[in-house]
Structure formats: structure tokens, C-alpha cells
Amino acid sequence: MEYIGLYPMWYEPGVGSGWIVGLIATVHVLFSHTAVGAALFFAYLATVSYRRNQPELLEFIKKYGLFLLIFSYVLGSITGPGIWYSTTVASPRGISALIHSFVWKWATEWVFFVIEVVGVYMIIYLVGKVDRATHLRISIIFGLASYGTMLIIIGILSFMMWPGKPEWFVEGGYLNGFYGSNTFAQLAMRTAFMFTMTAVVGGVVAGAIKDAAFKKEITRKLAVLGMVSTVTGGLMFQWYMNTLPETAQVIFENRLPDWFGVSLIATLGGIFAWFAATWLQPRLLTPSIAMGMTVAVLVFGLWPEEVARESLRKPYVAGQYVYSNQVIARDVPGLDIQSEIPLLEKKGFLPTQVFVPDRLRQVTPHNALEAGRSLALTTCSNCHSLSSTGMRPLARYFGGNSDVAMVKTYLQGALGTGNTIYMPHIPLNDAEAYALAAYIVSLSPSPEKPVVRTAAAPNQE
Amino acid sequence: MDAAMLYALRDPAGVPSHPIIFLVLGVLTWALHIAAVQVMLGASALTLYGAFSTEAHWRRLAAAMITTAKVAVSVAIVLGVAPLLFVQVIYDPFWYTSNVLSARWVIGFIAILILAYLAMYAFYYRNHSLATQPTRNAWQMVVSLVLMLVVGWIMHVLSYQMLLPEQWMSWYAPNGVIDAGGQSLHGYSITRFAFFILLSVAVVAAWLFAYRRYLMGRPGEDAGYIAWLGPLAHKLMLAGGVLAVASGAAWLVTLPEKMAWFATSGWVWASVIALLAAAFFPRLMGSKLDQGLWGYAPFAVGAVALIVVAAAREALRFVTLLDVHGYDALDYKINLDWYSTSLFFITFAVLGGVVLGYLLTVAWKAGQTKGVYTPSPALTRLGNVSIGLLVLWIVQYFAIGFYVWAR
Numbered sequence A: 001m002e003y004i005g006l007y008p009m010w011y012e013p014g015v016g017s018g019w020i021v022g023l024i025a026t027v028h029v030l031f032s033h034t035a036v037g038a039a040l041f042f043a044y045l046a047t048v049s050y051r052r053n054q055p056e057l058l059e060f061i062k063k064y065g066l067f068l069l070i071f072s073y074v075l076g077s078i079t080g081p082g083i084w085y086s087t088t089v090a091s092p093r094g095i096s097a098l099i100h101s102f103v104w105k106w107a108t109e110w111v112f113f114v115i116e117v118v119g120v121y122m123i124i125y126l127v128g129k130v131d132r133a134t135h136l137r138i139s140i141i142f143g144l145a146s147y148g149t150m151l152i153i154i155g156i157l158s159f160m161m162w163p164g165k166p167e168w169f170v171e172g173g174y175l176n177g178f179y180g181s182n183t184f185a186q187l188a189m190r191t192a193f194m195f196t197m198t199a200v201v202g203g204v205v206a207g208a209i210k211d212a213a214f215k216k217e218i219t220r221k222l223a224v225l226g227m228v229s230t231v232t233g234g235l236m237f238q239w240y241m242n243t244l245p246e247t248a249q250v251i252f253e254n255r256l257p258d259w260f261g262v263s264l265i266a267t268l269g270g271i272f273a274w275f276a277a278t279w280l281q282p283r284l285l286t287p288s289i290a291m292g293m294t295v296a297v298l299v300f301g302l303w304p305e306e307v308a309r310e311s312l313r314k315p316y317v318a319g320q321y322v323y324s325n326q327v328i329a330r331d332v333p334g335l336d337i338q339s340e341i342p343l344l345e346k347k348g349f350l351p352t353q354v355f356v357p358d359r360l361r362q363v364t365p366h367n368a369l370e371a372g373r374s375l376a377l378t379t380c381s382n383c384h385s386l387s388s389t390g391m392r393p394l395a396r397y398f399g400g401n402s403d404v405a406m407v408k409t410y411l412q413g414a415l416g417t418g419n420t421i422y423m424p425h426i427p428l429n430d431a432e433a434y435a436l437a438a439y440i441v442s443l444s445p446s447p448e449k450p451v452v453r454t455a456a457a458p459n460q461e
Numbered sequence B: 001m002d003a004a005m006l007y008a009l010r011d012p013a014g015v016p017s018h019p020i021i022f023l024v025l026g027v028l029t030w031a032l033h034i035a036a037v038q039v040m041l042g043a044s045a046l047t048l049y050g051a052f053s054t055e056a057h058w059r060r061l062a063a064a065m066i067t068t069a070k071v072a073v074s075v076a077i078v079l080g081v082a083p084l085l086f087v088q089v090i091y092d093p094f095w096y097t098s099n100v101l102s103a104r105w106v107i108g109f110i111a112i113l114i115l116a117y118l119a120m121y122a123f124y125y126r127n128h129s130l131a132t133q134p135t136r137n138a139w140q141m142v143v144s145l146v147l148m149l150v151v152g153w154i155m156h157v158l159s160y161q162m163l164l165p166e167q168w169m170s171w172y173a174p175n176g177v178i179d180a181g182g183q184s185l186h187g188y189s190i191t192r193f194a195f196f197i198l199l200s201v202a203v204v205a206a207w208l209f210a211y212r213r214y215l216m217g218r219p220g221e222d223a224g225y226i227a228w229l230g231p232l233a234h235k236l237m238l239a240g241g242v243l244a245v246a247s248g249a250a251w252l253v254t255l256p257e258k259m260a261w262f263a264t265s266g267w268v269w270a271s272v273i274a275l276l277a278a279a280f281f282p283r284l285m286g287s288k289l290d291q292g293l294w295g296y297a298p299f300a301v302g303a304v305a306l307i308v309v310a311a312a313r314e315a316l317r318f319v320t321l322l323d324v325h326g327y328d329a330l331d332y333k334i335n336l337d338w339y340s341t342s343l344f345f346i347t348f349a350v351l352g353g354v355v356l357g358y359l360l361t362v363a364w365k366a367g368q369t370k371g372v373y374t375p376s377p378a379l380t381r382l383g384n385v386s387i388g389l390l391v392l393w394i395v396q397y398f399a400i401g402f403y404v405w406a407r
């Protein structure tokens, strides 16, 4: 018997697994980017402090460092594996594809992590306990190691969207997968924005500084860092957009809401204005306002960015060869990977999947609904919620259609042919298409059902 | 779940080096992970004991142990990442299935760990001077320790479910009806969990020997406190040895039938010898512990014992999956990638070795010095080499990157 290696499904009916992954990823981006930016900013401050003999700058490093210890390192170091664990249960074959191509890159990143963890405790707790030149040396090591983690993860994130070079599909090889225009554009953009985040979050600490002159100095340093990085980040975003392949451009234009571009510019403009204001009037900066700005960056900057990233690579989840629904979509001769579509076309999902109860392997009139549910879980639920909440609820997309034959025709026509750019090619033979259609129809409340409203239960339907 | 199904779940991309390398690195890094976890759990327990005590030495120990515990959590987490990586390279069919089947707990693990860590920090911030002031909000530390144990329990279940493929289908689709909610923790072994957790007693005892030696190197430390630590460490080591042997024996006699071969295997004998050697080592050393760097030796011997235990744990998994389920973790398809393989080993051995060597030496020496510490010229040179290596690494990243990009 031939199998395709689909794992069991995890289906979360409330918000959907996709949003849980997105949520963890969004907070993690804030924590980790702030931390990397801060590490480099600290190295800069430590240098200035050493050159100009300004020990109070080290005090700021210590304060901001202690704050970041909780904010970024404790929470960042947990949400990091957190993304990993959550994608593991939401998209096991997606994360597996990344791991199997990039395990050594991740292991290399891990060496930098270990240096980072040791370093962060040292730059905080050794202020005043080692001579200043040594402290400076540690700050530089810490900054460089932190940036090393960023350099590595960028290549993996880029691969997740698109393998660096198209040759990767034919030749394989880690370098072809890792490096490409998209890698460098993304690196430039993230490097800039990480400084923006450092400057925004740094306000929480700078805002609490008592000494007015010192507060002004730090606030202005942060403001300059923030303004320059926001503008640079905006420009790099343009570059990044130009490195996207055509399919992504089409999705970007057609599938992302119209307000997306406008809101992006507004967010960057707002951040810039905020830094300009604190540069002119450092007294404006208070911890609570800075906290508010941090939340604003999360909600208006990072969350839409994560959502866009999720949409842009549809229908794939990794490397443009693993579909979101975990099926291997195409041959990758470079790694000797075969598409699973031909086997699915020949035998169908239910007989070839590993995790299907035996009684559902053949569709019969008795088990059609259940077999259909199993198919929906496997083939659609990564992108469409099967309940009425969460991501793109399936029932809503069929508008209460109660005609099983019509739905079946749609499934075989639109999905079975692979003609929808943002959805996978999902081959469905007659029996499986029928079962799935029957299940989809059962999701919509039947329109003929009489609506009963009584005084006792006015809203009951 | 027959072998064909297990093999079908493997990632078609293969692995970039021989699988044995991942297996060995998995064992070594997991030993480090569990050592940090055990130091963290042991230090947390000692903190709590000291926080409820009125005895001056205990309170001072509590103050030191809360600092240890909070750093140990960071270290445990970062050291956990490595085995997390390696286990899914060669055991992906098992790891991913086990995780998905308990998906809610996998997500819960993150939230619970965050709460546990924040509770520990909250306690720490309320008790900056446990040695001199009464304990405040002890419940936060209780919450932290309990939640850490819950986190460990989730880890345990995820590891253990991997070993039970014959039950997966009945967990995923009880009575043939698919339940994709991932709400339950399905497979566990209380005795196995107890063994890994109770081992904390011996590990923290070894840690105390090192801590004692560290204090002896600091000028002007309280000799009475140092003298008090010695017998405490010896007592804990003895108790820890007994607990490890007892819980280990309980684990072995409760092994399910398909794993029963393990109880009498050489792996178990090697582990017993290593653990007993570690437990008796400080007694054998006697007063030698006070000379030179020998005070740190119990921890080093303990680390070796943990590596042996980690190897035995891996043998249990490898052999069970091979003999009972026909899955050979070492016959993974290889898509050899020289560049990333060598880059890792060079980074790990050269850059990691030099930079961490420099940082840890400075940290240790600074701790041994009263006042401001200034490293020797040789150590400073090592610091400059560290910076140089990091710069070199970044330069090669871009040089190779631009070359590949332009090609």
C-alpha cells in the first residue's frame, strides 16, 4: 500500500490554529527585534560612554537591559520556541520542511543564542564590576551575536516564502535555498524596523529618567534612531515588495484589503511623527505613553505584517512546494522529492492518508458525512474554519448552498483542477468530492428550516 | 501503525548529514538541557525551604538559590532548543504525531512556562534581600515551582507518546470517530517522570559543591556559611542517590512489556554505575574537595553521569522503535550538504568555544574578585579574538551570500 505522509490534524474551532500561530509570532517579532536592536544600540552606547567618559550611559544600559531581561529575553526566549511548537501542531510538515533543509543553520543560530543568554546577564550585572574596556568588549560581543541570530533566521524566513534562487528546485543545496534578492531585501527591512522597535520600547525606560538633561540626551538619541530607521525601513519595504514573485504581487493587489497600503503608510507616518515630537519636546515622553506606542506598533504594524506574510505565500506554507494543507505540491528534483498530487489523483485521500480510521477509507452512503468531515479537516481546515468563527469560515464561502451536486461540481472544477491561485490543487474523485460536498452542505443551516421566534426566546432560530 | 506508515510520515527532504550525528548531538544537548532543568528545580526547592526557614544560613542559601534558579530557567530554555531541533530531524514521524495529538497542551506549555517564569521573577523582585529580610509572597515561588513541574509533565508526555505508535489511532479517532481537538495528554509513565524529576536532588547537591568551592575563592566570605554548606551538600547527595536509584528501579519494573528488555540491558547497568559513582564521588574525595579546582569536580562527574543516563534514554527509544515497530532512525535519506554542516561545526567549536570561554572566564573571575575586576592581558586578547571571530563570521555570511546571489 502506498501512503502519503499526512499527520493527524489539530483543529481549533474557536479562533483557528492559524490565528494562534499568528498571535504568538507577532509578539515574538516585537520581543526579538527589540532585543537585537537594543543589543546593537547598547554596543553603540557603551562605545560612546567609553570614549567620552560618560558612565551614566552605562546606567541607562543597565536599566533598559533589566527591563528587556523580562520584556524581551524571558518572554522572547519562550515565545521563540513557542512559534516553533505552535507551527509544529498547526503545520507539522511545513516546519518539518524548514527543519530538514536548515537544521544546521538553526543549530548555528543556537550557538549565538547561548552567547546571547550568557551575554545579557553579563552586560547587566557586571556594570561597575569589571573595568569599562571589558564591559565594552562584552557589549560588542553581545551586539554582534544578537545580530548573528537575525542574519540566520532571515534566510530561513525567506525560504519559507520563496527559495532564494529558482535553481534550488533543480540543484537543491542549502545555499541556493537560503540566499536570494528576497533574503537581502528582507534583511535590510527588518534591520531598519528592529531599530524602530528598540527606539519605541526604549521610551518606556527613557521616559522614567528623573534627571531632565540626561533624559533629553537619551530621548533624542532614541528619537534620531527611530526617525532614521522608520524612513529607511519604509524605503526597504519598497525594495522588498519588488523582490516578490509575480503570484505574490497578484495576491497582494487582489486579496489584501484596499486599506492595507494606506494603513501601512499611516502607521509609519504616525511613528515618525511621534519620534519628531519627542525630539522637539523630550518631556512628552512618559513610560505609559511609550507603552501605548508599543501596543500601537504591535496592533497596527506587526499584526498586519504577519497576516500579509501569511496571505502572500498562499497556497504554500513552505518553500513553494509544501501546500498549506500539508500536501507536497510539486517535484523538487534537487532533493529528490516527488509531488503527491499524482498519487492522490489516482487513489484519493482517504485510502492513502496514514491517519484515517479504517471504516472511512471507502466512502459509502452511511459514512459520507463523516468521510466528508475527515476530508474537510485534511484538505481545507488549515485555511478555512469549519465552524462559524475563526479564519475564512468554510460555510460562509458557500453561501448556504444546499445543492450537494452543485457544490460537488464546484469542488471538482475549481479545486480539482488547481486553477485557483491562492488555493491548493486538491484532486477529488467522484466519491470523495461527493462526501466533502455533503459535509459542506451540512455545515450551512438549511434555508428552508422555519424560523421560530417566540416571546420567550426572541432570537432563537 | 505499521512500519510502512511510519516511514511514509518521514520528511521527503531527507537530512543534510549522516543521521548518527543528529542522534549523538541530541543525546549530548538533552543531557545539558535536563541538567539545567534539574538545577533549576533543585534551586527552586531550596529557595522555598530557605524562605520558610528562620535559620540565617538557610536564608542566605535561599537568596543565592533564587538567583541561580532564575538564570537556570533561561539556560534550560536555551539548551532545550537544541534537542528540540535534533529530535525532529530523525524522529519526525513520532515527534510531530505526539505533539499534534496533544496540541492544546503544546500551546498550553508556552503559556504555563511564561506564567511560571513570571511568578519566579515576581518573587525575586519582592525578595531582593531574603538573607536579611522576612519572606514576602512565598506563594509566588510555590506557584512557580508547581507550574514548572506541569511544564515538565507536558515535556514528558510529548516524549513518551512517541514510543507508543500502536495507540496513536485510538487516541486520534477513539472508536473510529476523529477527534481533532488535541485536548488530552494520552500516554505517560509516572515512574519515568518521577525518576527524571527526583534526580534534581542529586544534581542540585553537585551544584552546591561547586557553589561552595566558588565562595571559597572569594576573599572575605563567611567561613561559617561555607562550612555549613559542606555537610548539607553531602546529605543531599546521599538522599539524591537513594531517590534516584529507588525511582529508577520503580520505572524499570513498571516498563510496559514491549520495553521490558531495557530493564536488564547494559544501558541500565552503565547508568546505575555512573549514578552511584557520581553520588559517592564527593565522599571519596573527602577533604580534597577543598584543594585547587577539585571543588568543581562533583558537578563535572555528575554531568558525565547525566550523559550516560541520556544515552540510555535514547537507547530505549531507538531500540524500541526499531525492534517493535520496524523504524530505523539511522536509515534516513541523506541529502548531504557540506557547507552548512561544516559551518555549524566550525561555529560551534571555534567561535562558540572561544567566545563562551572568554565570557564565562570573565564572569567567574569577576565573581571571585572584590571590587572592580580587570582581566589579564591574555584574557583580554581572547576577548579581542572573540570580537574578531564574530566579525569574520558576519563577513563570510555576506561574502558567500553576495556570491550566491550574483551567480
Ligand code: HEM
Binding pocket: A081, B026, B030, B033, B037, B073, B076, B077, B078, B079, B080, B081, B083, B084, B085, B087, B113, B148, B149, B151, B152, B153, B155, B156, B157, B159, B160, B192, B193, B196, B197
Ligand atoms: C523550564 C521548564 C522545563 C522543564 C521542567 C522540562 C523538563 C523536561 C523533562 C522532564 C524531559 C524528559 C521527559 C521524558 O523523557 O520523559 C524533557 C525533555 C525535553 N525538553 Fe524540556 N523542560 C522544560 C523546558 C523546555 C523547553 C523550553 C524546551 C524547548 C525549547 C524543552 C525541550 C525539551 C525537549 C525537546 C525534550 C525531549 C527531547 C527528546 O525526547 O529527545 N524543554 N524536558
